[in-house]
Amino acid sequence: MLLITCPHCGPRDEVEFHYGGQAHVAYPDDPHALTDREWAEFLFYRDNAKGLFAERWQHAVGCRKWFNAVRDTVTYTFQSTYAAGESAPNGVAATHGGTP
Structure with a gap:
């Protein structure tokens, strides 16, 4: 079992947490200006780095x-x-390398 340190509560077992995807993915400034392809890339394309990677957790x-x-x-x-x-x-x- 993994031990995850919540910055607010301290170390806890992994079963207390939910994974939220890649961290630091900026929402598009004008989402209505994106093409369907650009919107799909924003929603579904994420980096898949080997090694240290910034993630969101709850x-x-x-x-x-x-x-x-x-x-x-x-x-x-x-x-x-x-x-x-x-x-x-x-x-x-920490940053998404896609189109948007």
Whole structure:
């Protein structure tokens, strides 16, 4: 079982959390201006980095707050967690490389 450290509640078992996808994916400035292809890429295309990766998580059984975590996608180890709205640590894949 993985141990995930909620930045608000401290370390808890992984069963208390829900995965929310890639962190730091910016909503398009003008979503109505996007083509169908660009909108689909925004919704469904995400980076698939090998190594350290910034992800969104929710502490569903605890404080219910969303936060970001840096997890190694090879070893599944959590390197760090930080509150939503904070920047990703240096050297972490955090931005979506798609069209929008």
